[in-house]
Amino acid sequence: MMKITVGELLQLPAMRGAELIAGQGGLDRIITSVNIMEVPEITRYIKGNELLLTTTYPIKDDIKAQRRLIIDLHREGVAALAIKPIFYGNEVPAVMVELANELNIPLIRLPDDASFNDILNPVLGEILNRQASILRRNEETHQALTAIVLAGGSLEEIAQMLATLQGCPISIHSANWQRLIFSVPLQISEHVPGSTLQAMKELALGLNENLMKMDALHAADGHYRVVRDGLTLAFRTHPVTVARETFAHLVVWLFLPDSTGYDILAMEQASTVVALEITKLRAVATVEQRFRSYFIEDIIQGKIESRSIAISRGVSYGWDLGASFIPVLLEIDEFRRFYHQPEPSPAQILRRLWNAVSVSTAVYARGCIVVDRGTRILALLRATGSVGGQDAGQIIGGMAEMINEELREQENVSVSFGVGRRIEDILGLRTALNQATAALEIGQLINGPASVTSFDDLGFYRVLFANHNRDAMNQFSQDLLRPLLESDRSHNTDFIHTLEIVLKCNGNLRAASRELFVHYNTLRYRVSRIEEMTKLDLGSFQGMLNLQIALMIQRMNRHRSAE
Structure with missing residues (x-):
């Protein structure tokens, strides 16, 4: 520990004969300066983390002032109060002891022969030496980090x-x-057992926001x-952090019972260097990903x-394109909404999607080929064999659950997946x-987000997706549904929704009436209309x-017009 605590103060030769009589719980308070009180309104002149030396002569006969002093020192964040009780028969007033214990303010009784100068100078000297x-x-840390950066050092x-x-x-995350x-x-x-190091290493591997929110005692x-x-x-x-965006996390693992024995400034200096290194790695990864x-x-x-x-060119990227693949296309649902808000930006959202995809493929589909297609991501999942006994459907389902859980917590967004058929020849990728x-676009339409x-x-x-004569399809749908759509717009009749539910219930009007929350006779009238x-x-x-097909065409057109 580089800064002096109240507990360490009591070990100094200058404090020989001093006794802690209250505030045992405040021994780890930091002392940054020393002050002497010989005026009643000392709180106007003190500051946090001070050691206050006093005889309390100005308030020796005022119990309310003695109590108020302890309260004021607690409010100002004073490190400790050291009293030379020569005006109290060498006993510190009980009201001060009781309140100091309650507020955990270290209260020290100095010996009769103690000189404030003999305490002041050594303590200030110790503080200055430690500073x-x-x-x-800090200079050594700066030089070491600078040397690593100049030498092109790694994380x-x-x-x-x-x-x-x-x-x-x-650990760096x-x-x-x-x-x-x-x-x-x-x-x-x-004195540090190997089991502690191993437990730290394992916990670092599973560290996440949920663990820290639910399973950890947070100070x-x-x-x-x-x-x-x-x-x-x-x-x-x-x-x-860089420009208010979190790039990474530095974690220092502490050996108990001393959980403060590390240099915060060194960690802050290192954060800047880590940010530079990760920015460089991102730039390189972006170029590689583009190729x-x-x-x-x-x-x-x-x-x-x-x-x-x-296949030969794929080898240069570490890919075996001679294998069988299943194409999986991912897209953030309603991504357009991010174009009209400052934070988070579309680029930030896509970067977080990429991070989530990288983690999920590392867990479920190692060796999966992942490339970007604008605002979408294409993953080519190896179809040969299985991963951990799971088939392709289970793997894709696990990836989807992990990615959606991650992004839902971060940005409250969802991601949909479209899965194509297995290909044996990479040239059949188109x-x-x-x-x-x-599958992605129609799935978003009929199955909703995520x-x-x-x-x-x-x-x-x-069949509808493959039909290139869209004009004929649209005309077919409009001829059947136009009267219903016009009635819904003009008279709020809700015919289209009623039709969808009736068809969903396979024409069973009683089941449809229950789902629509309307009387059976009301539904019969609507159906007749x-x-x-x-x-x-x-x-x-x-x-x-005919009506089912017309509705399907209408849904597809509605989805396309919204893009």
Whole structure:
């Protein structure tokens, strides 16, 4: 600990004979200066973290003033009060002792022969020496970090330097708490058991916002304590922020009982260097990702016509394009709304989506190929074999759940998935991508946000999606539904919604009336009006089929016009 505490003050030679008589719980208070009280209104001249020396002569006969003094010192954040009680028969007034214990303000009784000058000078000297030591250490930290940056050092080197400097483990995490680095000091006290280090390492791997909210005892200033298998693990988090965006998290793992023995300034200095390094890594990753996306786009556009050439080029990116793949297309639901708000920006939202996708593929689908397509992300999931005994559907479902949970907590957004058919030849990616696109767009339409829709589950929508004669389809839908739509607009008749529910219930009017919360006879009247206006019989298969198709076309058109 670089700053002097009240407990350490009592160990100094200048405090020989001094006795702590109250405020045991405040021994860890920091002392930054010393003051002497010999006037009644001392609170106008004191400041936080001071050691106050006094005989309390101005208030020796005023019990209310003695009580008020303790309360005022507590309010101002004074570190400790040291009294030379020569005017009280060498006993500190009971009211001051009682209140100091209640407020945890260290109350020290000085010996009769104590000289304030003999205390003042050594304590100030100790404070100045420690401050000079802090400045030297900060300079050493600055030079060490600068050397790492100039040498093109990595996050591993930064973490190792910090761990050695702090004398305790350091971990660096991504913005969404994925552990990137865990480093331990080169030399660790023999009193630290290996089980503690292992528990810290394992907890760092599973660190996340939920754990810190639900499972950890949270103290002030980012301090946390978590109990694991009977071990109490303490750590402090330091966010690495750039332009109000969290880039990463620095975590210092503390050895108990001394959970404050580290240099906060060093962590703050390191945060700047980590931000620079992560910015550099992001820039490199962005360029690499752009080239990967260009390559996959060339395959989709048919610019690469040889399978062997595609496989050969894929090797340079670490991909085995000779495998079978299942295309999965992801998109944030209603992404357009982020174009019209300052925070978070569309770029920030997409970056957080990428972070969530990276974590989910690392957990569920290692080796998955992920590229961007504007505001969408294309993931090519290897279809050969399974992962951890799970089939493709389970893997995609797990990814969708993890990504949506992560983004829902961060930004209250949802992500939908469209899944195309398995391809054995990478050159068939264009067709499979079209299928995934249809599944994504129609799935958002018929299943709502946060949906996972497979192309094979689209049913008749696949026919509508593939039909290029959209004018004929639209005319078919308008001819049947126009009277109902006009009546709904002009008279609020709700015919379209009624028709949707009747068809959903397969023509069962009693079931439909319950879902619509209307009387059975009311629904029968509505159905008769629908049949009259459309000139179709809802009791016949042909009539129900025509109206179902017309509604499906209308939903697709509504979805396309909203894009």
